[in-house]
Amino acid sequence: MAFESACTHEGVTCYYDSGQQKIVCPRHNALFDPANNASVLQGPPNRPRQPFRSGLMEMEPLRPANVP
Numbered sequence: 304m305a306f307e308s309a310c311t312h313e314g315v316t317c318y319y320d321s322g323q324q325k326i327v328c329p330r331h332n333a334l335f336d337p338a339n340n341a342s343v344l345q346g347p348p349n350r351p352r353q354p355f356r357s358g359l360m361e362m363e364p365l366r367p368a369n370v371p
């Protein structure tokens with residue numbers, strides 16, 4: 304699952320740390336757990352990250368026009 308890049312504290316862009324396997328906010332050193340719905344592990348945010356919503360995710364799969 305993908306999550307919005309903005310921190311839920313002050314909206315700073317976060318990054319994924321592959322070594323820790325956590326999402327990190329560099330402003331106040333918050334940690335979010337992507338394996339647990341991006342819950343807050345450390346830092347001032349008081350709510351988890353929001354799942355990333357894309358219009359593409361809501362589209363039907365494309366099918367070739369001449370295939371039965």
Ligand code: FES
Pocket residue numbers: 310311312313314315328329330331332333346347348
């Ligand atoms: S802005 Fe992300 S922890 Fe404060």
